[in-house]
Amino acid sequence: MTGTVDEAPDAPSGEAPDEAPGATPPGDDGLLGAWFLTAEERGNPDTDLDRRHGAGQPWTTGNLVVPLIHGREYFTRLLATVEKLDEGDLLLFTDWRGDLDQRLDGAGSEVGEVLGRAAQRGVVVRGLVWRSHLELLSFSSKPNRLLAERLTRSGAQVVLDHRVRRGGSHHQKLVVARPAEDPAAGVAFAGGIDLCYNRRDDAAHAGDPQGQPIAAEYGDAPPWHDIQVEVRGPAVGDLEHTFRERWDDPSSLDTPNPLRRLYYRIRPVATRTDPLPDPQVDPPPVGSHNVQILRTYPRRLRPPYPFAQVGERSIARAYQKVLRRARRLIYLEDQYMWSTEVALLFADALRRAPDLHLIIVVPRYPTQGGPLSLPPNLVGRERALEVCRAAGGHRVAVYDVENHAGTPVYVHAKAVTVDDVWASVGSDNLNRRSWTHDSELAVATIDDELDPREPRDPGGLGDGARVFARDLRLRLWREHLDWDGPDDDLLDPEAGFAAFRRRAEDLAAWHADGRVGDRPPGRIVPHEPDRLGRLRRAWAAPLYHAIYDPDGRPRRMRSAGQW
Template sequence: MDFADWFLTQDERDNPATRLGAWTTGNLVRPLIHGATYFAELKTCLDSVRAHDLVLFADWRGDPDERLADGGPQISEALSGAAARGALVNGLIWRSHLDALRFSAEENRHLGEKIEAAGGQAVLDTRVRPGGAHHQKFVVIRRRDDPDHDVTFVGGVDLCHSRRDDAAHHGDPQAAPMPDVYGDSPPWHDVQVAIHGPAVAEVETVFRERWEDPAPETRQPFRRLRDHLERMDDVPALPPPGPAPGPAGTHAVQLLRTYPYRRRPYPFAPRGERSVARAYQKVLRRARSLVYLEDQYLWSTEVIEPFAEALEREEELRMIIVVPRHPDQDGWLAGPASLIGRSEALRRLKQAGGDRVAVYDLENHAGTPVYVHAKVCVVDDVWASVGSDNVNLRSWTYDSELSCAVVDEEPDPRPPAGGRRFARELRLTLAAEHLDRDPDDVDDLCDPKAAFEALAESARRLDAWHRDGRRGPRPPGRLRPHPAPELGRVRKLLAMPLYRVAVDPDGRPSDMRRSRRF
């Protein structure tokens, strides 16, 4: 296999300032479906960290009291415990917007304070564009005496409330604020990956580039004073990086990122970086049979255009999309602002692909909507991506993001030929859950057309059961056809400025924005 057919080359990344390589081979990547699965494995890894090991993490939201398992520990206890045992624990935590806006300014600060009190180091990082965020969510664990067990976790799961849900989707007992339609314990669908092998060192490089940025973490005098008084403004140098871990598997991994263009540029991305967007554009030009997408937002017609062009080019190409039924904001203007982009994006995809485009949302067995927070894409069962980025302009241009793209050297032996084991098994694992099937009973879904029809039939049966007043046994499955968003003309007009400025802003340099390049 020529990985350059599927991955960006170094030139195609269009960021010569980064220290990242184009891609690495010899990795082992394991999908961790659901926050509970990820948190259990993270707990085991942190429990085993010893003196002089290295723990690095980046987080969008961090709730210090979030439990990694039913009996604990809390995330702050697990990280602080590692620091107390002599590990070097360093965190890059976004300096969030205010709690009153359903963000996490105080929680993020408290997590950093607890880590600092135990001897670790935490930075509240607001080196973003106005209104932007550091949205990367990853953990790196390097072991001084046991490099074969170095690991990194990359994906969409924050170290915070609501994320510790499992396949039953009863929700995390520690819930983050969400619209009432999701209930007291919002069901939450999410995906992370655990990576062993040379790519661990590459994720460490992502952290080091941000940590070593000489710009102050904030330019606001009051915040800088508070950081100084609380001793959170020191950024000690990290020890020199060790050698990359040795080969662990058959997976080639490419790290994809977004950094915005800033007038005070990042030294590791002076014009920003949009390799997430560029990777999607490249891989979608190769799409022939099936694009499977799980996404929290799916906003912006400009971002959705490469998907639409692929559907128009390939008459046999199908697209399956899984999104949340309701947005995570429900205000009179915030709700419509969240739906404007999705309404236009779905209209464009349907125009391009017609009945070859299927859009679903999820519910648990009690009928409560499941909030889809996952960011997963599988193309032709060859290329798979799991990360922090959503399909919108904000994630492709404005916020910092990190995604892991995987191409397996090992072919999948099941027909149709051409699939690779990692990508196909990831898609089938997700489909098995959504269909209430045994994960070992999904071989018939290898064929893209069969999978497309199986999901459609399951959603039709469940929707008919709801329309019939839920009489009789509930059909298996969790998929519901996603209704087209309905927006009144007045509310849409009033919400449009909020959508353009705050919900889905554009972080490209002006020349790229004008030419619609990424």
């Protein structure tokens, strides 16, 4: 696979590689403008993100983006990166949940220890961790507070950030490392993987040894499928800028609850942010990947975000634009896929393109399986999948994943590829909450390098298959299908769709027959969610809309069905 972890340089030279045979001109604005958002299409005039690159180019060229599949691979890379940082270097991170004793590798690699040692060496460590709702509600207020306290005592500044819309969260998962003496060595990590329990799994899916129970069906060490990307090149500057916008928000970090505010005053946690060091120049070009950074911020009132006064929904708008261009294959992995409004965009694409196929990989069960929490989790997905299937019929396939022991794997990944051209990996799920209400972050990538394997232009629009998107799709498919042969039967969208279905149906039949004989290859089975009766749907639907999948758009946009 192009751009594997072993190939990612520790300190890029800054020299752009020679143009590969069959490559398009670097940063072909015609192609990129057809897939990426323009500054106007982003719809957020309050951010400087697009203006950093001059007029007419709200993306960066010459990057190297490396997919890190599963937490073990990501944590290994992150540990090596942090351990190399020294006095005066800059380390920035955001997190939804952080557990200070979560190991990145073996003993001594606990998150609190690794980041704390960096701060003690003189690394400028700054963190934005969601303050979170209470543990009583199955959230993360205590572990996030303990992590912030531990790092503060080590000399870092980590704030508990609850500057969100009511009922919302900060869901971005980002780490940026900028060595002070070598701007070219800057690196960033973004995607779906938090620095917390359950995440350090690998392709075998035995689970993280530091497992935290979720729904009982996943066991004590839930198998966990997730994706992060390692980014080098000019896009690191865009990711750093995203952190700086949030850090520099002058809004108060205090809680309105006077008792809780007093509690935080006597704890070693910062309630304000000190100025960051001046930003370095962006790292120079190092690869063939064009990158657009996409975000979600809600419309927050009293006060609004200074960098997104009416919010930002560039993730939603990117999907809206890309799906209009889809012709042959959309492959997506998602934790939820449960909003009707989101599903309607996929349904429109399926109706528009009669040869378009859609594969969706989701978890078999929600994280919470109680009698009160389960139905609201199911009601949104039930309707969303009905919408997609009604539009695409046999061209829509939905699967969930299990390991070789038959234990379901929790799919936490948020990744999509479209026609082997455009790919996105981020923190965002396919639901209204992620597209409008919580803070989210995604890395959209289009490779300049054309893939020479047939079909060379699956979409038929002259865009050509791109190495990054195709290799990402094939790497994920090889894992899910236990595919150890040549990729020929997976390259063509329709043939690959059929291969996926065969493997899933064979495994489902083996289970149905009592698991007699050898287990067939593959780890995916057709997804068959529990059906909600009329009574359960009647009380679950209002909870789903109000609490599980709220809408952070201005009222006029909701009414008009706009993102």
